Amino acid sequence: MDSNLNITRKQIFILLLTSLLFVFLHNLDIAWYIKDVIVPFTLLTLAYLIILKNETNLNKKAYLFLIPLGLILISGLILKLDENNMLFNIFIIPLLISIFFFSLINHNYKISFRTSLWLFKLFPKGLLENLSFLKIKEEKEKYNHLGSIILGVFVGTIIGVIIILLLMSADVYFKSFISSLFHSLNIDFSSVILMIIFFIILFSVFINILLNRETRVLEKEYTKLDQVMVITILTIINIIFVLFLISEISRLTVNFLKLPIEYTYASYAREGFFQLLFVTMINFIIIMYLLYKTKSVDENSKIKKLIFILITFSIILIFNSYYRMYLYINNYGFTVLRLQVILFLTMELIIFGILIKKLFKGLKFNDAFIYFVVMISFYILNLYLCNDTFINFIN
Numbered sequence: 036m037d038s039n040l041n042i043t044r045k046q047i048f049i050l051l052l053t054s055l056l057f058v059f060l061h062n063l064d065i066a067w068y069i070k071d072v073i074v075p076f077t078l079l080t081l082a083y084l085i086i087l088k089n090e091t092n093l094n095k096k097a098y099l100f101l102i103p104l105g106l107i108l109i110s111g112l113i114l115k116l117d118e119n120n121m122l123f124n125i126f127i128i129p130l131l132i133s134i135f136f137f138s139l140i141n142h143n144y145k146i147s148f149r150t151s152l153w154l155f156k157l158f159p160k161g162l163l164e165n166l167s168f169l170k171i172k173e174e175k176e177k178y179n180h181l182g183s184i185i186l187g188v189f190v191g192t193i194i195g196v197i198i199i200l201l202l203m204s205a206d207v208y209f210k211s212f213i214s215s216l217f218h219s220l221n222i223d224f225s226s227v228i229l230m231i232i233f234f235i236i237l238f239s240v241f242i243n244i245l246l247n248r249e250t251r252v253l254e255k256e257y258t259k260l261d262q263v264m265v266i267t268i269l270t271i272i273n274i275i276f277v278l279f280l281i282s283e284i285s286r287l288t289v290n291f292l293k294l295p296i297e298y299t300y301a302s303y304a305r306e307g308f309f310q311l312l313f314v315t316m317i318n319f320i321i322i323m324y325l326l327y328k329t330k331s332v333d334e335n336s337k338i339k340k341l342i343f344i345l346i347t348f349s350i351i352l353i354f355n356s357y358y359r360m361y362l363y364i365n366n367y368g369f370t371v372l373r374l375q376v377i378l379f380l381t382m383e384l385i386i387f388g389i390l391i392k393k394l395f396k397g398l399k400f401n402d403a404f405i406y407f408v409v410m411i412s413f414y415i416l417n418l419y420l421c422n423d424t425f426i427n428f429i430n
Contacts, residue, residue, distance in 0.1 A: 040245050042168050046086050050241065053082040054234040058226045068121050073111050075233070076128045080104065083136060083241060090140065097138035103411050104131045110418040117371050120418055127414065133157040140248045146404045147252055148327065156250070157243050162235065165242040166190070192231055258328050262335045265325065269341035272321075276348035283355060311356050312376070315383055318349040322390055327402070332394065343394060346387050353384050368430045371421045378421070382413040 060074045087093070107128060110116060116124075133154045137144040144153075203210035322342055325331055331338045357380055364373055386409060392398065398405060419425075 040168055040242070042242075046241070047169070047238075049082055049086055050234060050237045053078050053237060054230045057233050058230045061229065062226065068111055068116070072121070072125060072128070073108055076132065077108055079237060079240065080132060080135075082237060083244065086241065087136075087140065087244075092142070094139055094142055097135055100131060100135035100138060103415060104128070104135060106415050107131070107418060110415075114419065114422050115424065116418065117422055120421065123414075124418075129158055130154050131411075136244050137247060140244055141250060143249070143251045145252060145401060146407050147255075147401075148403050149253065150403065150407075153247075156247050157240055160239075160243055161246075162239045165239040166235065168242050169238070192227075196228060255327075257330055260329050260331055262331060262338065265329075265331050265338055266335070266341065269338065269345060272318075273341060273344050273348065276345075276352075280348070280351065311352055311359075312379070315349050315352050315356075318345055318352075319383070319386070322346060322349075326390070326393060339394060343391070346390055346394070350384065350387055353380050353387070356380055369426050371423070371426055374426065375417055375421045378413055378417050382409060385409055 057075060057078050060078075061070050063070065107124060111121070111124070130151060133156070134146065134150060136157070137153055138146075199213060203213055322345060325338070325342060332342065357377075360373060360376055360380070386406065389398070389405060389409070393402065
């Protein structure tokens with residue numbers, strides 16, 4: 036535990052005020068997504084921006100992450116988001132917040148393939164343990180009573196609530212007494228509890244940001260693989276794709292394989308689309324693993340060639356999927372899911388193009404950051420395009 040953290044009255048006041056504002060907005064009659072997702076994460080972000088603005092040695096370039104974060108947050112206010120996108124945002128927004136604040140305050144931090152794990156350094160860690168930092172240090176290194184009082188109020192309230200609930204459950208008369216007491220005082224018991232919970236989360240995350248400002252990103256570790264085994268695996272996979280390619284050419288031309296199966300374009304478009312999509316994702320995982328978790332590509336030129344062939348087949352699969360989806364959309368029109376598929380295929384195509392450059396020439400910038408920019412850009416496009424309003428317009 037870092038005992039050198041200097042938590043000020045102003046910082047605690049801002050967090051308390053933010054908690055109170057959250058409870059007020061949460062009690063308004065508004066959509067669940069706005070009050071349970073947009074409001075908490077927006078308030079959390081704004082509170083820390085205010086608190087940290089006077090910190091020395093901030094990485095100002097990190098403020099660029101506010102662009103995608105802001106676009107995602109306001110999308111729920113100006114658009115009627117698809118329910119799946121709402122659920123995805125619950126995971127994406129905390130990840131972006133953790134990337135932003137760690138990039139802002141920690142000069143050692145950089146986006147890597149382990150970035151998602153840093154989310155756990157921020158949100159669930161030390162939820163109650165971090166309350167010990169509520170003791171505010173003054174310049175003379177003497178503890179004043181404000182921090183101790185605040186800490187005592189929160190801990191005492193939590194314990195008190197548990198005891199009250201148990202006693203109310205055990206004694207109906209006491210339950211009636213407490214209910215009438217809160218009613219006469221016009222106190223919303225649930226709002227008080229909600230404010231306490233939100234303050235604990237806000238304060239704990241703030242402490243985690245400060246505790247990790249000197250944390251270093253772990254060095255990349257490589258896995259040693261048997262090169263003959265890798266060549267064998269890649270050869271088998273590529274042979275399977277050659278057979279699939281021959282089958283597709285035969286089916287779409289004159290059926291030179293003489294298979295007694297009849298196809299209409301409608302059945303062709305519907306058949307196995309998502310399986311093909313899943314196959315390209317498997318290829319992507321294999322290629323990324325060999326490129327970034329092993330040194331097989333640098334050590335053996337045959338492996339590099341086999342990976343290039345696998346990337347080529349993956350791109351062919353993407354165009355095959357494009358064609359199937361084109362036939363399907365041409366007959367039945369766009370839906371949210373179909374447009375999401377088109378965007379996902381386009382993103383995959385760009386990423387495979389980046390992988391080809393990585394394979395032969397390398398990338399000039401942080402590889403993970405490039406993939407992050409591509410993926411977050413398409414995710415935001417998905418939010419703003421894949422909704423009923425836009426689908427009705429293009430149909």
